[in-house]
Amino acid sequence: MRILESYADILIVRHPLEGSARVAADYCSVPVVNAGDGAHEHPTQTLLDLYTIRREKERIEGVNVALVGDLKHGRTAHSLAYGLARFGGKITCVAPKGLEMPPEMLERLERDFDVRSESYNSLADFVSEPDRLAAQVDEPVLSVEVLRFIDVIYVTRVQKERFNSQQEFEAAKGSYAITTVLLRHARPDTLVMHPLPRVDELAYEVDADPRAAYFRQAAYGLPVRMALLAAVLGKHRTKARSVEGLIKRPADVDLTSAGVRCQNSHCVTTAETYLRARFVPVADRPNRACCYYCGQEMTVHVPRD
Amino acid sequence: MRILESYADILIVRHPLEGSARVAADYCSVPVVNAGDGAHEHPTQTLLDLYTIRREKERIEGVNVALVGDLKHGRTAHSLAYGLARFGGKITCVAPKGLEMPPEMLERLERDFDVRSESYNSLADFVSEPDRLAAQVDEPVLSVEVLRFIDVIYVTRVQKERFNSQQEFEAAKGSYAITTVLLRHARPDTLVMHPLPRVDELAYEVDADPRAAYFRQAAYGLPVRMALLAAVLGKHRTKARSVEGLIKRPADVDLTSAGVRCQNSHCVTTAETYLRARFVPVADRPNRACCYYCGQEMTVHVPRD
Amino acid sequence: MRILESYADILIVRHPLEGSARVAADYCSVPVVNAGDGAHEHPTQTLLDLYTIRREKERIEGVNVALVGDLKHGRTAHSLAYGLARFGGKITCVAPKGLEMPPEMLERLERDFDVRSESYNSLADFVSEPDRLAAQVDEPVLSVEVLRFIDVIYVTRVQKERFNSQQEFEAAKGSYAITTVLLRHARPDTLVMHPLPRVDELAYEVDADPRAAYFRQAAYGLPVRMALLAAVLGKHRTKARSVEGLIKRPADVDLTSAGVRCQNSHCVTTAETYLRARFVPVADRPNRACCYYCGQEMTVHVPRD
Incomplete structure (x- = not known):
C-alpha cells in the first residue's frame, strides 16, 4: 500500500482479511475505498443497494427489507443492515439455523440506530400462520x-461450505x-434484489418477473461508483455534511x-x-x-478512562 | 452477460463452448462480437484474413486458397471457408487423415455457395503426379x-492431442x-498465411521469405478490429447493405x-x-x-411446417 | 514479439531468461525496454535508483553506495553497480558467503570504469575493527x-532458496x-534504499526512520518511467548525447x-x-x-580478427 499510494490517486481495496481496508487507510495518504474485506463489510455494494431501493421505491425510510440467506458471513447483508438503519429502513432477517445475523450486530443496530429486526429461519413453506401452527413447525x-409487509426481498448467496454436511445443505x-x-x-410492487453472482438461491425463472430488480441493481453499480469516485476525488461537491461530522469516531x-489482540x-x-x-x-x-479494524466486539478486563 | 451488458458499450466473447457468443447475443441489449467459440467459428479472424487476401492479392474472387492443417477442429479454417465462399474465393483442403473438413461443412459450402473444394491428405512429398503414381502412395x-495454382497457403495449428498416439502425430x-x-x-506470388501462434507446422526459416505474410496478417488485425468496432458502434457508416439483408435467417x-436437444x-x-x-x-x-447456436446439423423425425 | 510490435508503440519486456529483452529488440522495429531479464539486469530500476541518489544526495559522483544482500543473483544490484560506475559513484559490496558479486562483474567494473570496490561478507556485528580481531571472526x-563512510545502504532481497539449507539461511x-x-x-544523512518488495532483510521498525528512503524511491519510479517513455517515444528531447554515442558496441x-553457444x-x-x-x-x-544477449563471459579458442 505504501508503494501503491504513490502510483494512484485513489486505492480500491478488496481483501480476504477483515479490517484490511482500514489498515490500508492508516498507512496511505490517498483515499482508500473498501470494496469488500472478508466477511466484514462491503460498503460500495451497500451504496448501490441503497440507491436501487431509493430509485425504485422512491424512499428508504420505512421500507421493510427482508435480508435472506447467510446473514452470518454475508458482508453485503451486514453493510446493508447498517445502511438501512442509518436512513430509517426496517429490517427483517431470514437465515437458516446457524447462519443467523450475529447477535452483536443485532445489538448494535438496536443500540446505535434503535432498529429492532424480526428474525425467521425460513421462508420455505408459504403456509399461513394458522397452517404453520397446525403443522407443528x-x-x-x-x-x-x-x-405482504415486505417491500424488498434482498437475497444473498449461501455457500455449501457453511454447512456441516451435504445433507444439512x-x-x-x-x-x-x-x-x-x-x-x-x-x-406486485415487492422488489427482489441480489448482490450477484447467485448459486441456486435464485431460480432462473424469476429473471423474467418485472419484480426481479437484480440486473437493474447491478447496472446502478456503474453510476454509483462513478459518483463515489467523483465525490472522494473532489470532482463533485456532495450536499452531504462532511463525513467527519456524520461519523463520530470515539478515541481509541x-x-x-x-x-x-483482536x-x-x-x-x-x-x-x-x-x-x-x-x-x-x-x-x-464499560x-x-x-476492534478498530474488523469491528469485533470483546469483553475486556482493563480499566477504561 | 446480463451484468456486463450494463457496464460496456460492446461485448467481445471468447469462450470454449460452441454457440456461446450467440447465447450471449440472445440475452444482451448491446452488440456482441464472437471472438472465437470453441471449434465453431472465429469471424473476426476471418475478417482480417479476408482483408489480408484482398490487400495483398487485390481481390478475393477467384483466389485459390489452400487450407492446410487440422480442418476438423480449426475454427479459423471453418470461418475462412465460409468467408471465401461468400466472396467467390476457391477452396483447396489439405488435412491429415481423420482431421479433414467435416462433410456437413463441405455440403453446406456446395449447397449455399456453390463451392466445390478439392481435398488432399498431404502436401508432404512434392513429387509430381506421375511420381506419386509410381510410388504407389x-x-x-x-x-x-x-x-502452381494455389494463390494462398493458409496453414493452421495441428495439436498433438488430436492424434491417437505420438507415433501417428x-x-x-x-x-x-x-x-x-x-x-x-x-x-513467387503465392502467400503463406497463418492465424498464429504456430507450433511446428511453420518452419522458422520461412519467416525470411517475402511470401510469408503472417506477421503482416497479424498486423492487419488491429485496423480491421478498429473498423469493426467503429462499424458496430455506429461511429463509421459502412457501404455494405444492412447485415439483416445479407443474412437471411430462417424462422426457428x-x-x-x-x-x-443439440x-x-x-x-x-x-x-x-x-x-x-x-x-x-x-x-x-426436410x-x-x-442447432441455431453451434450450427450442428442433425436428422430429425419431427414434422416441419 | 513480431506480433506485438504491430500492436504497440513501445514494448516493455520482463522475462525470466537472461538476454530476452535484447532478443526482442533484435526482432522488433519499435523500441524495447528491458524491465528485468532473469538475474541479468534491471535498467529501469537503476534509472530510478540513480535518480533517488541524485535527488536526495544532490550528486552521484563520489557517493559511496554499500550494495547489501544477494549480489550474485540480484539483477538490480548488478545494474546499479554499472550505473554508479558510469557516473563516478563508489561501490562497497556486502554479501553472505556464496552470494558475492560475480568476479567477472568486479573485473569489468575495474576494466571499463576503473572502479575498485571493497567487499565484505557481513554487516552483522557492528563491532569496531579491533573488536573483530579480538573476536577472531x-x-x-x-x-x-x-x-561512517557509507552514504547509501542499498539492500536487496535474499531468497531462502539460494542457500543449501534452512540452517545456513x-x-x-x-x-x-x-x-x-x-x-x-x-x-544521520545516510540513506537506506531497497528495490522492494522486502522479505526480512529490512525490519519494519526502520520505516519510521527519516533515513529510510525506499518508499520515496518507489514513488520516484513513476516520474522516471514517464520520462523514459517520453524520451524513447520522442515526446521529450533529452540533453544527453545520443545513446549510440554513449555506448560503443564492438562488432560481433x-x-x-x-x-x-553461450x-x-x-x-x-x-x-x-x-x-x-x-x-x-x-x-x-583476446x-x-x-554473449551479446546475457553478457556471460567465456574463454574461447577461436582465432579473432
Whole structure:
C-alpha cells in the first residue's frame, strides 16, 4: 500500500482479511475505498443497494427489507443492515439455523440506530400462520401474512461450505430460495434484489418477473461508483455534511499496552502480527471494546478512562 | 452477460463452448462480437484474413486458397471457408487423415455457395503426379502441378492431442508442414498465411521469405478490429447493405417442445442445460435441422411446417 | 514479439531468461525496454535508483553506495553497480558467503570504469575493527568505522532458496539485515534504499526512520518511467548525447560458425535453441568473449580478427 499510494490517486481495496481496508487507510495518504474485506463489510455494494431501493421505491425510510440467506458471513447483508438503519429502513432477517445475523450486530443496530429486526429461519413453506401452527413447525417461518409487509426481498448467496454436511445443505436450501411460486404470494410492487453472482438461491425463472430488480441493481453499480469516485476525488461537491461530522469516531481505548489482540481469527491484525492492534469503546458497555479494524466486539478486563 | 451488458458499450466473447457468443447475443441489449467459440467459428479472424487476401492479392474472387492443417477442429479454417465462399474465393483442403473438413461443412459450402473444394491428405512429398503414381502412395497428395495454382497457403495449428498416439502425430507432421523446400515449388506470388501462434507446422526459416505474410496478417488485425468496432458502434457508416439483408435467417423449427436437444457435446446448450435449445431448418433437406447456436446439423423425425 | 510490435508503440519486456529483452529488440522495429531479464539486469530500476541518489544526495559522483544482500543473483544490484560506475559513484559490496558479486562483474567494473570496490561478507556485528580481531571472526565484516563512510545502504532481497539449507539461511540472515540498532551507528544523512518488495532483510521498525528512503524511491519510479517513455517515444528531447554515442558496441565476434553457444544455462539462447548465438569481444582479453544477449563471459579458442 505504501508503494501503491504513490502510483494512484485513489486505492480500491478488496481483501480476504477483515479490517484490511482500514489498515490500508492508516498507512496511505490517498483515499482508500473498501470494496469488500472478508466477511466484514462491503460498503460500495451497500451504496448501490441503497440507491436501487431509493430509485425504485422512491424512499428508504420505512421500507421493510427482508435480508435472506447467510446473514452470518454475508458482508453485503451486514453493510446493508447498517445502511438501512442509518436512513430509517426496517429490517427483517431470514437465515437458516446457524447462519443467523450475529447477535452483536443485532445489538448494535438496536443500540446505535434503535432498529429492532424480526428474525425467521425460513421462508420455505408459504403456509399461513394458522397452517404453520397446525403443522407443528418449530422454527420461525416468515408466513404469507408477513410477506405482504415486505417491500424488498434482498437475497444473498449461501455457500455449501457453511454447512456441516451435504445433507444439512440440501435440507436448508428450500428455506431461503426465491422461486416463482413464492413470488405469487408477494405484493406486485415487492422488489427482489441480489448482490450477484447467485448459486441456486435464485431460480432462473424469476429473471423474467418485472419484480426481479437484480440486473437493474447491478447496472446502478456503474453510476454509483462513478459518483463515489467523483465525490472522494473532489470532482463533485456532495450536499452531504462532511463525513467527519456524520461519523463520530470515539478515541481509541489503550488495550495494546496490556498486550490485548483482536480475538477474531479473520481480523487483519491477527494474520499480520506486525500490526499494532487498535480498539474503540462500546457505548454504555464499560467492559466491552471493539476492534478498530474488523469491528469485533470483546469483553475486556482493563480499566477504561 | 446480463451484468456486463450494463457496464460496456460492446461485448467481445471468447469462450470454449460452441454457440456461446450467440447465447450471449440472445440475452444482451448491446452488440456482441464472437471472438472465437470453441471449434465453431472465429469471424473476426476471418475478417482480417479476408482483408489480408484482398490487400495483398487485390481481390478475393477467384483466389485459390489452400487450407492446410487440422480442418476438423480449426475454427479459423471453418470461418475462412465460409468467408471465401461468400466472396467467390476457391477452396483447396489439405488435412491429415481423420482431421479433414467435416462433410456437413463441405455440403453446406456446395449447397449455399456453390463451392466445390478439392481435398488432399498431404502436401508432404512434392513429387509430381506421375511420381506419386509410381510410388504407389494411396492418399491424395497435393502435387507440384496443383501447387502452381494455389494463390494462398493458409496453414493452421495441428495439436498433438488430436492424434491417437505420438507415433501417428510424428508420421502426420510432415504432411502439412510449410518449409523452405516446399516453397521452392510454389509461385513467387503465392502467400503463406497463418492465424498464429504456430507450433511446428511453420518452419522458422520461412519467416525470411517475402511470401510469408503472417506477421503482416497479424498486423492487419488491429485496423480491421478498429473498423469493426467503429462499424458496430455506429461511429463509421459502412457501404455494405444492412447485415439483416445479407443474412437471411430462417424462422426457428420448433423441436424443443418435442424435447430435442443439440447432439453436439461441445454445444453451449449441452453444457448449460438451463438454456432453451433452438433449431433452424436446412434448405431442401426436410428431415434435417441445424442447432441455431453451434450450427450442428442433425436428422430429425419431427414434422416441419 | 513480431506480433506485438504491430500492436504497440513501445514494448516493455520482463522475462525470466537472461538476454530476452535484447532478443526482442533484435526482432522488433519499435523500441524495447528491458524491465528485468532473469538475474541479468534491471535498467529501469537503476534509472530510478540513480535518480533517488541524485535527488536526495544532490550528486552521484563520489557517493559511496554499500550494495547489501544477494549480489550474485540480484539483477538490480548488478545494474546499479554499472550505473554508479558510469557516473563516478563508489561501490562497497556486502554479501553472505556464496552470494558475492560475480568476479567477472568486479573485473569489468575495474576494466571499463576503473572502479575498485571493497567487499565484505557481513554487516552483522557492528563491532569496531579491533573488536573483530579480538573476536577472531574470519570473514570480512563491514565495521562501524567503515559504516561512517557509507552514504547509501542499498539492500536487496535474499531468497531462502539460494542457500543449501534452512540452517545456513538462518545463520546468514543477520549478516545483511538492516535494523534500527545498525542505523544507530550510521551517519544521520545516510540513506537506506531497497528495490522492494522486502522479505526480512529490512525490519519494519526502520520505516519510521527519516533515513529510510525506499518508499520515496518507489514513488520516484513513476516520474522516471514517464520520462523514459517520453524520451524513447520522442515526446521529450533529452540533453544527453545520443545513446549510440554513449555506448560503443564492438562488432560481433564470429563464433557461431564454429558452433559455439553461450554457456549460461539461463541465457535466452540456451533455452530458445532456434536463436542464433551472438558474441562480442572483451577488451584487452583476446581469448575471452561475451554473449551479446546475457553478457556471460567465456574463454574461447577461436582465432579473432
